[in-house]
Amino acid sequence: MRPLKRYIPQETARRLSLYLRSLKMLDQKKKAVASSGDITRFLNVSSVQFRKDLSYFGGFGKRGVGYEVRLLTKEIEKILGTDAVRRIALVGVGKLGSALLSYTGFPEFNLQIVAAFDADPDKIGKIKRGFKIESISRLREVIKKEGIETAILSVPVESAQKVAHELAKCGVRAILNFAPVNLTLPKDVFVSNVDMASELEGLIYKLKRSKV
Amino acid sequence: MRPLKRYIPQETARRLSLYLRSLKMLDQKKKAVASSGDITRFLNVSSVQFRKDLSYFGGFGKRGVGYEVRLLTKEIEKILGTDAVRRIALVGVGKLGSALLSYTGFPEFNLQIVAAFDADPDKIGKIKRGFKIESISRLREVIKKEGIETAILSVPVESAQKVAHELAKCGVRAILNFAPVNLTLPKDVFVSNVDMASELEGLIYKLKRSKV
Secondary structure (H helix, E strand, O other), rough: OOOOOOOOOOOHHHHHHHHHHHHHHHHHOOEEEEEHHHHHHOOOHHHHHHHHHHHHOOOOOOOOOOEEEHHHHHHHHHHHHHOOOEEEEEOOOHHHHHHHHHOOOOHOOOEEEEEEOOOOOOOOOOEEEOOOOOHHHHHHHHHHHHHEEEEEEEOHHHHHHHHHHHHHOOOOOOEOOOOOOOOOOOOOOEEEOOOOOHHHHHHHHHHHHHHO | OOOOOOOOOOOHHHHHHHHHHOOOOHHHHOOOOOOOHHHHOOOOHHHHHHHHHHOOOOOOOOOEEEEEEHHHHHHHHHHHHHOOOOOEEEOOOOOHHHHHHOOOOOOHHOEEEEEEEOOOOOOOOOOOOEEEEEHHHHHHHHHHHHHHOEHHHOOOHHHHHHHHHHHHHHHEEEEEHHHHOOOOOOOOOEEEEEOHHHHHHHHHHHHHHOOO
């Protein structure tokens, strides 16, 4: 079934990601057909919500039969746009950037890091976790050459805005930002924030407060 | 100045984390005294907001002089509870867990991973990124022995709820959850979610949608 070209609420897209992960897990367990209950079991999402979410796209399951795991996986990947491999750049090979370079889970999202950049002359040209670190001065050149539209931003907080702006100027359209700062960018550049630092500190603060 | 024992809004706590990082950066640059403008420059937070946030605790700066960087750092750390080293456990040494074990930035938050757990017999007993991987069956024993109250949860989505519940039973009071699932836990257990996977997928989805 072809996805309807209509607006999907962000929360629905988020849940579709969850279903996708659940489906991949079921596939790993050699399950060919699954019920809505099987798919939502570990997600704290109800079967009703699941069916409602899928109904945005016309619905895929057969009543009383269930969902074909691989077929539904493919359909949701198409909807989410994760069906084609995307080449991404990682900018900022500090502590967090290095850990991200060592993260082997990106291919599961059909993401492939193809370039890593840093501004530190001591790092440029070195190999880190299998990636050759490029000078940030080559950002435009490499991004154009590699056809990169998506970037991971893991530079220090004081450079984040400047580098993000530069990425946008080079044609990057989506940034996964790990710097704890609200980036100001043109409207056609999408930003998602993963602020591990603030989440950690927020958690510790709640822990402390509970003991006061 | 002693922090007043009163409720601080979550958003304020979050901004305090940002100020802290900015202050540490200024200290690295050997700046002893800084203005509110210096501290907020790269944060997309106004000086007015900064002063308002500090006013919760009585205010620290001197008008026309500025803030003593190290003093303010210490005070904010005290407020946030990051002034003492916390021993944490990492549970789930898969792709993401391994990357997190290789992240060398935790000490900056006064966090120290002291134990890593997994359920996979092939991993148990092995050394990964300098950590010996313990069997998850030893969770209670090790957590008690090490006095651990905080855990990083990086297990697969289907085990997350069960393991989180187990952690809570062992006395863990704060969980940084990387599994893309909403955990249901007793009210006295704090959870922060870092859902890199969904953020990534959400970003790609927005990118795709913009081209339809």
